[in-house]
Each structure stands twice: as C-alpha cells, then as structure tokens.
Amino acid sequence: MSIINTKKEVQDARTMGQRLVNQWLANLGTAHERGQPVAYVFVMGNAIEILRTFGFEMAFPEINSLQSGVRKSAPDFISKAEDFGFSPDVCSYVKADVGLMLSNMMHPSGIQMPKPDIAIASSLCNVYIKWAEIWERRFNTPAFVLDIPGKRFAAWKSAAGSPQHLSDARWVEGQFRDLIARCEQITGKKFDMDRLAEVEENVNEMIRLWVDILAFNQNRPAPYNSMLDGLTYMGVLNAWRGTSEGVEYMRLLHDEVAGKVARGEGRVPDERFRLVFSGTPCYVNMRRMIELFESHGGVFAASDYLTYAAGGLDSAGLFYDTSRPLESLAEVTTLASQMGLSNHFFSHHALAQQMKDFAADGIVYHGIKSCRTVATSMADNREYVTTRHGMPTLYIESDLIDPRYWSDAQIKNRVDAFFEVLEQRARLEGR
Amino acid sequence: MITNTEASLMEVLEHCLELAMRTRVPENEQPGVIGYFPVYFPEEIVHAAGLRPNAIFGGGNKLEVRLADARIGSFVCSICRSTTEQGLDGTLRGLKGFFTQPICDAAKHMAGIWGRNFPTQLSQILALPQNINSTASVQYVYDEYQRLRSVLADQVGHEIIDDSIRASLRIYNENRRMQRELYRIKCDDPARLSTIETYLLIRAGTRIRREEHNVLLQDALRLLPQRRVRPRDKPRVVFLGGFCEQPPLEMIETIEDVCFIVDDDLLIGQRWITGDIPSEEGDPVWALAESYVEHSASSPVQYNARKPKEEELMRMLREARAEAAIITAAKFCEPGLDDQLALSHKLDAEKVPYLVLEFEEKMTSFEQMSMQVETFAESLLFH
Numbered sequence: 001m002s003i004i005n006t007k008k009e010v011q012d013a014r015t016m017g018q019r020l021v022n023q024w025l026a027n028l029g030t031a032h033e034r035g036q037p038v039a040y041v042f043v044m045g046n047a048i049e050i051l052r053t054f055g056f057e058m059a060f061p062e063i064n065s066l067q068s069g070v071r072k073s074a075p076d077f078i079s080k081a082e083d084f085g086f087s088p089d090v091c092s093y094v095k096a097d098v099g100l101m102l103s104n105m106m107h108p109s110g111i112q113m114p115k116p117d118i119a120i121a122s123s124l125c126n127v128y129i130k131w132a133e134i135w136e137r138r139f140n141t142p143a144f145v146l147d148i149p150g151k152r153f154a155a156w157k158s159a160a161g162s163p164q165h166l167s168d169a170r171w172v173e174g175q176f177r178d179l180i181a182r183c184e185q186i187t188g189k190k191f192d193m194d195r196l197a198e199v200e201e202n203v204n205e206m207i208r209l210w211v212d213i214l215a216f217n218q219n220r221p222a223p224y225n226s227m228l229d230g231l232t233y234m235g236v237l238n239a240w241r242g243t244s245e246g247v248e249y250m251r252l253l254h255d256e257v258a259g260k261v262a263r264g265e266g267r268v269p270d271e272r273f274r275l276v277f278s279g280t281p282c283y284v285n286m287r288r289m290i291e292l293f294e295s296h297g298g299v300f301a302a303s304d305y306l307t308y309a310a311g312g313l314d315s316a317g318l319f320y321d322t323s324r325p326l327e328s329l330a331e332v333t334t335l336a337s338q339m340g341l342s343n344h345f346f347s348h349h350a351l352a353q354q355m356k357d358f359a360a361d362g363i364v365y366h367g368i369k370s371c372r373t374v375a376t377s378m379a380d381n382r383e384y385v386t387t388r389h390g391m392p393t394l395y396i397e398s399d400l401i402d403p404r405y406w407s408d409a410q411i412k413n414r415v416d417a418f419f420e421v422l423e424q425r426a427r428l429e430g431r
Numbered sequence: 432m433i434t435n436t437e438a439s440l441m442e443v444l445e446h447c448l449e450l451a452m453r454t455r456v457p458e459n460e461q462p463g464v465i466g467y468f469p470v471y472f473p474e475e476i477v478h479a480a481g482l483r484p485n486a487i488f489g490g491g492n493k494l495e496v497r498l499a500d501a502r503i504g505s506f507v508c509s510i511c512r513s514t515t516e517q518g519l520d521g522t523l524r525g526l527k528g529f530f531t532q533p534i535c536d537a538a539k540h541m542a543g544i545w546g547r548n549f550p551t552q553l554s555q556i557l558a559l560p561q562n563i564n565s566t567a568s569v570q571y572v573y574d575e576y577q578r579l580r581s582v583l584a585d586q587v588g589h590e591i592i593d594d595s596i597r598a599s600l601r602i603y604n605e606n607r608r609m610q611r612e613l614y615r616i617k618c619d620d621p622a623r624l625s626t627i628e629t630y631l632l633i634r635a636g637t638r639i640r641r642e643e644h645n646v647l648l649q650d651a652l653r654l655l656p657q658r659r660v661r662p663r664d665k666p667r668v669v670f671l672g673g674f675c676e677q678p679p680l681e682m683i684e685t686i687e688d689v690c691f692i693v694d695d696d697l698l699i700g701q702r703w704i705t706g707d708i709p710s711e712e713g714d715p716v717w718a719l720a721e722s723y724v725e726h727s728a729s730s731p732v733q734y735n736a737r738k739p740k741e742e743e744l745m746r747m748l749r750e751a752r753a754e755a756a757i758i759t760a761a762k763f764c765e766p767g768l769d770d771q772l773a774l775s776h777k778l779d780a781e782k783v784p785y786l787v788l789e790f791e792e793k794m795t796s797f798e799q800m801s802m803q804v805e806t807f808a809e810s811l812l813f814h
Contacts, residue, residue: 085775087760087768087789089506094769121734123561126535129734130769137773145734147562149575150533153555154546167574171560174567345543345556369506372765376511376540380502384547397504 013253017236020249024058024239029111031057037117037187040135043238043309044341045122045148047179049203049320049329052242053195054183059116060238061131064107065096069283069401073108074099078402091127092370092402094134101138115139117186120179122146124341125373144182146175148333150342154349158338165334173330193325199242200320200329206237207313209250214314216257217301218358220274221266223257227277227300228290229267234310241311272297273422276354278304278347278381279366279374282398285406292412293364296419301358304347312340344374348384355391361422362392369399392425394418436657443650444628451634454494454517456485456525463527463586465553468514468538469675470730471703472530472557473576473719475603478641479595480583482527486637486700489513490522492679492793502544508763509792510676511537515544527586528553530579533561534675534732535766553586563724564736572720580716593715600710600718602641609648610702614694618751621667621691622660627683633698665691666811669747671774672759672767673697674730678790685801686757689808694751696730703728731766740770741777748783755784755811757804762791784811 031038039056041048048058068074077099078092084102086095100106105113121132121143132143149168158165180191213233216223224230233253240246260266275293277300282289293300307315313332316339321328343350351363365382367375375397382393396414399405433441456464465477466485474484490496490513499515517523529552531541545554558575560568584591610633617624632651636644668690672678677697686692706726709718729738748756758774760767771787778785786807788800 085772087772089763090765090768123533126533126539126561126732127765129561130731130766133734133740133769133773137776142736143734145562145564147560147571149558149560149571150539150556152558152578153542164578167571171567171571171574174570175562175565178565178567342539345539346546348543348547367504369504371536372504372507372540372763373536375504376507376537377503377544379504380515380544380547383502 013249013256014232016249016252017232020236020240020245025107025109025111028057028059028114032114038114040116040119040132040141042120042122042125042128044124044128044312045146045333045337046311047120047146047176047333048241049196049199050176050179050183051118051120052199053192054187054189056118056183056187057114058239059113061097062093063235063238064100064113065093065401066283068096068100068108070286071108072284074284074401075403077103090370091131092400094127094131096401097131098134116141118144118182120144120146122148124148124150124337127371127373144179146172146179148172148337148341151338151346154346156338156346158335160331160335165331168338169327169331169334172334173327176326176330196325196329197322200322200325202244202247203242203313204319204322205247206241206250207311207319209247209254210237210310211314211317213250213254213257214302214306216261219261220359221264221268221271222274222299222301222358223260223265223267225267225290225294225300226303226306227281228286230300230303230306231281231286234306237310266299268294268297268299270297271299272426273361273419274299274301274359276300276302276304276351276358276360276363277366278351278363279378280305280309280368280371280400282366282368282406283401284403285398285408288408289411292415296415296422298419298422300364301360302354304343304350304354307340308343312336315340315343345377348381348388351381351385352389352391355389361425362394362418364418365393365395367395367397369397369405370402371400392418392421434659436654437659440651440654440658443647443654444631447631447635447647450638451631452491452493453638454490455522458525460525464525465528465530465583466523466526467529467557468531468534468541469510470532470534470700470732471559471723471727472532472700473579473723474641475596475599475708475719476576476580476591476716477583478599478602480580480587480591482583482587483640484637485526487514487517487523487529488634488637488677489792490517491677492681492795494793496793502548503540506763507537508676508761510761511541513792514541518545518549526552528555528583530555530557532557532559535764537763538675553582555582559723561734563727563733568724569717569721572723573717576716576720596715596719597710599641600708600715602645604707604710606636606641606645606648607702607704608707609645609652612652613648614702616655618693620660621665621693622663623658624655625687626670626692626695626697627680627687630680630683630697633701636701637698664812665689666755666808667691667693667751667753668755668757669693669744669751669753670695670697670757670759671744672757672761672771672788672790674699675732675767676761676764676792678759678761679792679794679797681797682790682794682800685797686804688801689805690755690757690811692757693753694747696728699728699730731770741774744774744777745781755786755807757786757788757807759788759790762789
C-alpha cells in the first residue's frame with residue numbers, strides 16, 4: 001500500500017508520526033494516478049477494516065477540515081461555503097470541506113485531494129449523512145450510509161453475546177455484506193476474508209497499545225496532554241489504522257510514553273491540577289487554549305475525545321476475534337458504538353468515571369457552536385455532574401475551526417476564575 | 432351568511448385548534464401517555480398497549496424559554512429547547528415515557544436530557560435506522576419494534592398481543608386514508624380546504640386516541656363537499672420545511688393569504704406510511720416494519736437512496752400541479768438548512784420559481800415575512 005518507505009531513519013514517535021501524516025497525504029494525492037481507489041470516511045464508524053482489505057486509500061474530510069483550521073485556511077474555506085449559500089449555523093467542518101471543493105480540492109497542505117470512489121457515512125453523527133449527500137451531488141458518488149445503533153438510554157447495557165447485542169450486530173453485519181458487494185463492484189476485486197483478519201490483527205495490536213497509552217496518563221504527573229499531544233497520536237492512529245506502519249508507530253509511542261512514566265516526566269512542569277476535557281478542540285486556537293490551562297499548572301490527563309474520535313474500541317477493551325473476522329467486526333463495531341461512540345448523549349456517568357480513574361480535579365466542557373453532536377446537552381450534563389458528584393466544572397464555548405467564535409478575553413476570564421476555585425479547594429484540602 | 436355546514440365545520444375546526452395547541456399532559460390522564468419527538472413513531476404499538484401516543488412539537492410561540500436556557504446550548508433549535516422547558520416547567524410531567532429518535536444529533540441528546548432530569552419517566556431512543564436501503568433493514572426495524580413492544584409491555588404490566596396490534600393497524604389505516612383524502616381535496620380544490628385547516632385537523636389527532644380522531648376526520652370529510660366555495664386566483668405552491676419543528680400557525684396563514692399551498696411536509700410523521708399496512712394476517716409488527724422501509728414518505732432527516740430529495744421535490748411539484756415552491760428551514764436545523772440549499776440549486780436548474788424562508792417556532796412577528804411572500808406571489812401572478 002505504501003509508496004514511501006517510512007521505516008528508515010525513524011528516531012522518535014514524533015518524527016515518525018509527522019512522516020506518516022505526510023506520507024498519508026502524499027498517498028492520497030497520487031492515489032488515482034496509481035490506480036488506487038479512494039474512500040471518504042469519518043472517524044466514527046467507518047468500516048476501515050473492510051476498505052483496507054480492498055486496498056482503498058482513506059481520506060478523512062474531518063481531518064482535512066481540522067487541518068485547514070490548524071493551517072489557518074479555515075476562514076477562507078468557510079467564507080467560500082457561506083457565499084455559496086451554506087448557513088452560518090451549519091457545521092464548520094462541513095463548510096471547510098465545501099470550501100475545499102470550491103477551491104479545486106487544493107488542500108492547504110499542498111495536496112490535491114482526490115475525489116471519492118466510495119463514501120461511507122455512519123449514523124453516529126447525523127451530519128456525516130448530510131455531508132455525504134453533499135459529496136453525492138458534487139462528485140456523483142453514491143453514499144453508503146452505515147447505520148450503527150447506539151445506546152438507547154443512559155443505563156443501556158448490551159453485554160457481548162446478549163440477544164440485544166447479537167440483534168444489533170446482525171444488522172451491522174448485513175450492512176457490511178452490502179458494503180463488501182459495493183467494494184467488489186468498484187474495485188473489481190473479490191473480498192478476501194484472510195486479508196480482513198490481517199487488518200484486524202493490526203487494529204487489535206494498535207488498540208492494545210492505545211489502551212495502555214491512555215492509561216499511562218493516570219500517572220502523576222501525566223506524561224502527555226491529551227488535548228494536544230493526544231490529538232497528534234490519534235491523528236496517526238486514525239489515518240494508519242489497521243496497517244503495519246500504524247502498529248510500528250504505536251509501539252514506538254507506547255515505549256516513549258512508558259519511558260516518561262518510568263522517569264517521572266510530566267507534560268507540565270510542576271503539574272498542579274489534573275483535568276478531564278469533554279468535547280472537541282478548537283483547532284484554530286488549540287495551542288492558546290492549552291496554554292490558558294497549562295499556565296496554571298493544569299493538564300488534560302483525559303478526554304472523551306480520545307475515545308469517540310479514535311473509533312471507540314478502547315472504551316470497553318474490545319478486540320476482534322480474527323477466527324471469524326466479519327462477524328466479529330460487526331459485533332465489536334456495535335459495542336464500540338454503544339460504549340464509546342454514541343456516548344455523547346449520556347456521557348455523565350463516563351465522565352464521572354474518568355474523573356475517578358485519572359484522579360482529576362475538574363472537568364472542562366468545551367461547547368462547540370456548530371456541532372450539535374458534541375455540544376447540545378453539555379450544559380445539562382455539567383449541571384448533573386456538578387450537582388450529583390460535587391465536581392468543579394468549567395463550561396467554555398467556541399467552535400471547531402471557525403475563529404469568529406473564539407473570544408479570547410472571555411474564555412481567559414472563565415479559565416482564570418475556574419482555577420481560582422481549584423486553588424481554593426486545594427488550599428482547603430491542604431495541597 | 433354562514434351556512435349550517437360552515438357552522439358545523441367551524442365547530443370541528445375550533446375543537447381541533449384547541450386540541451392541536453394543547454401542550455400540557457395532565458398527571459392523572461388515563462390511560463398513560465407516551466410522548467415522542469418527531470418525526471415518525473410507530474404509534475400503533477403504543478396504542479395496542481392501551482396507552483395514548485402524544486407527539487411532541489415543542490412550545491410554539493406561546494412559551495418563553497427560561498429554565499432550559501441553563502441546560503441546552505443557545506445554538507440548538509427551538510423545538511429541543513422548548514421541549515426541555517416543557518419538561519422542566521411541568522407541562523409534560525404527565526408523560527409515562529418519552530422517546531426520541533436518531534433524526535438528528537440534537538434530537539438524540541433529548542434522551543440524555545430527559546433521563547437526567549426526569550428519572551421517573553421512561554426515557555429512550557427508538558433507534559430507527561438511517562439506512563433503509565439494505566436487505567437487512569426490515570429485519571432490523573422489526574427487532575427494534577419488538578424491543579419497543581417489550582418495553583411498553585413492561586410499562587403496562589401485560590403482554591401486547593398480535594390481535595391488539597392488528598386492531599390498532601386497522602384504526603390507523605383508516606386514519607391515514609382520511610388524511611390522504613384531506614390532502615387530495617386540498618390539492619384538487621384548495622379553496623375548499625386550506626392548509627391551516629388541514630393542519631389543525633391532522634395535528635388534533637396527536638392529542639387524542641386515534642379512534643376519537645377518526646370520528647373528527649369523518650365529520651370534516653362529510654361536511655367539506657357541502658361547503659360553499661368562492662373561486663380565488665392564487666398561485667399554487669409546495670411548502671417544505673415543516674417535518675420536525677413546526678412553523679407558527681401565523682406563518683402558514685401569512686403564506687396562505689396570497690398562495691394556495693397544494694402540498695407540503697407539515698406533520699409528515701403523521702402521514703409517514705403511505706399506504707395501508709396489512710392487518711388481517713401475518714405478523715403485524717413485521718407488517719409495520721416493512722411499511723416503514725418500503726412504503727414511507729421522505730424527509731431531510733433520513734437518507735434514502737431510492738428517493739433523492741431533489742427528485743422528491745420535483746415529484747411533489749408535478750403531482751400537485753404547483754408552479755412554485757417555498758423552501759423553509761427552522762433556525763439551527765442542520766438537516767433542513769443543508770437541504771434548503773440543495774433544493775434551491777435544483778429549482779434554479781429547473782427554472783422553477785421559489786422562495787427561501789427561515790423560521791423559528793417561537794417567532795411572533797410576521798410583517799417582514801408577509802412582505803416577502805406577497806412580493807413572491809405577485810411575481811408569480813404577473814410573471
């Protein structure tokens with residue numbers, strides 16, 4: 001699959017991660033001239049395992065959009081989409097992607113993004129489906145909508161192998177079979193079950209390592225900031241999921257983070273407060289946001305983002321049974337959806353648990369103006385967690401990549417006030 | 432002079448208006464009431480359980496949102512905000528259960544909000560699928576309906592037998608037939624039956640048992656042919672955007688002052704199943720599931736490869752012999768706003784005149800909208 005050798009001269013995870021991201025983008029840019037099909041997928045519920053089996057290159061329009069935020073192209077893209085007619089109230093990722101389409105698919109990374117041969121939109125975020133409809137119209141590429149039933153209520157328990165789990169998994173498997181038929185039609189290749197098992201072995205290994213890496217941050221001091229370093233780790237994990245390169249990267253990363261833990265190295269010198277982050281980052285002001293917290297000695301030890309935007313498999317120790325690859329893919333996808341991905345809607349218990357697991361001092365909720373998936377009921381969630389669990393919480397609001405919604409002075413005031421509360425509590429506790 | 436027919440019809444419509452705008456669910460209402468969020472819900476299963484299904488449409492423009500402000504983002508649509516308010520202020524305290532569906536991301540959150548704040552009420556997502564184009568779709572919908580059946584059986588303390596569901600299917604089939612007849616009349620003879628009247632007649636059914644609603648519709652359908660009608664010259668338009676959050680009545684009236692709305696998607700969930708559901712033999716839940724997949728309407732909140740949205744709009748325009756479209760969307764409704772743009776592009780390409788409007792259920796001022804609609808109607812008449 002790779003056209004560039006990533007294995008030479010790799011010294012550390014950071015360098016390797018950067019190389020892999022660059023390589024992934026380069027591969028996308030040349031996919032069609034190399035005769036390789038391209039799939040558009042999202043980070044939640046994407047069936048990458050099947051797509052890799054057929055040799056698709058994976059484009060993640062969410063990642064394209066967030067990169068347009070990081071690379072400061074988002075305002076231009078968003079403006080183009082709004083001039084085209086999209087409402088200011090629509091997801092800014094969608095608008096950045098439309099802006100990219102209206103810019104002849106020239107991504108700010110310098111890569112000409114290819115058109116999709118297939119587009120998978122899962123039901124885990126309904127905007128995915130509307131987004132895929134936009135591609136249908138633009139590229140004449142029919143969407144493949146993958147319905148993955150989520151949790152039905154907060155206390156929903158769908159134990160592995162229970163009748164409810166098997167019923168939901170049967171539905172997901174049925175759709176996977178439809179997807180396989182579609183992929184066979186597009187690529188002219190027969191589906192290879194053994195190849196699926198190989199891809200799943202790689203995913204299993206990546207998830208084992210990822211679960212460890214997440215848990216390393218339970219140490220004090222936390223070796224990395226989940227909302228800065230963690231985002232880089234997750235980006236590579238998503239783009240290279242199911243590949244040997246991905247496994248190699250995760251091993252290197254795992255060993256590096258384990259080393260930091262052994263040496264007692266923390267991300268924040270003099271770590272003072274450990275925090276849980278709920279929501280997605282503001283990619284246009286990511287470093288500034290982190291700085292606002294780290295300047296008070298606060299580190300994001302954990303974040304729900306690193307679960308739901310990483311496939312959700314870490315949420316309940318889920319691994320594929322590669323002796324029955326397709327059935328297991330459906331079963332695990334279903335459980336991952338219910339335990340990790342559809343949890344936005346009922347996340348109060350999971351956040352309270354993360355507070356305990358990571359010995360956190362508070363939760364920071366980041367409400368996203370244009371993302372109803374993440375942010376609709378955050379304020380209610382916060383009220384519940386604060387009242388029921390007596391946890392200090394902070395609610396700030398901006399956007400994924402639309403800088404118009406970042407109000408620096410207002411956010412700084414709120415962050416400062418939050419740390420005053422945390423300091424007061426710490427003094428009372430004699431810390 | 433008001434004829435006896437007109438007086439009788441007005442009586443029916445006034446009763447419907449009172450029912451349609453009723454929001455409070457009394458705590459002692461018998462049998463128990465199950466609330467559901469738009470768009471569609473398999474009411475027959477609730478009905479067969481002996482409970483009353485109650486569609487939830489938010490607070491309209493008569494409710495000031497105060498308590499919900501602290502619970503739900505300001506960038507979320509009005510219907511989610513006002514429904515939360517109705518929970519917090521006790522308006523919906525009488526519900527035994529509240530179901531929402533994966534129609535959009537905000538709607539899915541309603542189950543979480545409900546569960547956290549009203550723990551004594553059953554609070555769930557009925558996971559209707561976004562993929563109805565798979566050969567496995569009917570089986571999945573069937574399984575989810577059976578889950579609902581089991582949850583409701585626990586609620587009422589007895590099994591919901593097939594015969595009860597069949598009886599409910601028959602009652603609802605009759606109801607849907609009459610709704611289709613109302614839409615036929617409003618399309619063929621819009622001066623005889625306005626959209627606001629049709630709307631009230633149908634929305635009233637979401638507040639009473641369906642048998643009772645059938646009697647109301649029978650009365651209306653008996654009276655309508657006798658109604659004296661003055662022919663009027665107004666452009667025929669299709670209205671879209673009323674599938675979930677409902678536009679204020681005044682907005683529909685504003686449009687109808689100058690246009691005939693000859694087809695629309697208002698309360699589309701009430702008419703979601705487009706034909707009779709087999710009710711005499713076979714598994715009635717399977718029949719209900721199969722109808723959902725195979726014989727259903729469309730909306731911006733469901734992907735259906737068999738029914739591209741632009742083609743559906745063109746079909747509506749053609750079949751209703753409409754010359755123009757009014758494409759609306761509720762503020763902050765992402766699916767509606769996305770479709771509004773796509774449909775506008777299609778209408779541009781087809782050279783069909785159209786008007787784009789944005790609304791909120793809570794809006795109270797219609798002067799500006801009235802001017803827009805009047806200008807649009809004039810442009811159609813003098814085109």
